[in-house]
Amino acid sequence: MKLSTRGRYGLRAMYDLALRYGEGPVPLNSIADRQMVSLHYLEQLMAKLRRAGLVASSRGAQGGYELAKQPEEITVGDIVRVMEGSFDPVQCLSRDSDYEDCEQLEDCVVRFVWKRLRDCTNRVLDSINLQDLCDGTVTSEKKPCEACAPDSQKTTDECQLS
């Protein structure tokens, strides 16, 4: 369970665009330079983000890419799911119903584990948006609110467990 460069470069590029939101189109070669990524490779990645409606492009001189929505409207989960595909650890979670019967009986017991894992990763990634990254308010640890962890010094505003 590693992230590929698609997810990593993709998020970095989107963060780069978020930092420059409102300044007009950002040419891809400047992002490639700053993020130390091959321009041609980045073009492929941006194509995915564009098709997903997360960025808008303008062609020609003075063209480039910009976020298609405000930074706070784009979550890390939106980006990573586009770049890496869905987080479903196993196929039977991808289907419509949560209660499809599996071929292996045992698999269905184990399946709850994968469902928990999927729900957790989605919750974490969807709880962070690009504006959070720009603000630098994202820290490495979850900050439980007083209700969740009475001994903690953190305020309820910061609670990220709910």
Add this chain to the structure above:
Amino acid sequence: MKLSTRGRYGLRAMYDLALRYGEGPVPLNSIADRQMVSLHYLEQLMAKLRRAGLVASSRGAQGGYELAKQPEEITVGDIVRVMEGSFDPVQCLSRDSDYEDCEQLEDCVVRFVWKRLRDCTNRVLDSINLQDLCDGTVTSEKKPCEACAPDSQKTTDECQLS
């Protein structure tokens, strides 16, 4: 971010062993039959689990594999980390220090995202052990305790957020 067959088959094999814990060695071909996995492939997977000290093997007729510890002492995280490798989404999280300086400045901002993701997946997977799977008490949703979610009907015993 999908799990490979190693992680999925590995967990299923371990669950199979847990169900038969205390009954002596379980031959691999019986596991392969039940779990619909190639015997030879399963042999490779079990070798990893054996080297990690999670299962013990006995050779010869009436030989087989059994859990090297009690089912409640082996977490899903133990198994998945052996089979899939560490969950670190990016390399700079794998190092000793949490504060190694990255080559890209932006990467370090984005890095907190990956750290959160890693911590979350570890927390989820380490919160489930093989006995839980055998008991069938693992459901798909986290059950917050009253302190965490006062409106919930769940008891404090079931809280899995802490």
Add this chain to the structure above:
DNA sequence: GGCAATCCCGATTAATTTACTCAGGATTCC
């Protein structure tokens, strides 16, 4: 002792994915 049931080990392989590179075309601004 022999044999069947096991685990054990290393080599090989086909398919897929990853992470690019390459070549060139289309569009737009100045």
Add this chain to the structure above:
DNA sequence: GGAATCCTGAGTAAATTAATCGGGATTGCC
């Protein structure tokens, strides 16, 4: 007109995945 862009599809080398294959070592049981 030309430079700066985006856009597209093809190709590719390396790595990974998910096995398969062949044979060797060990042990329990008759």
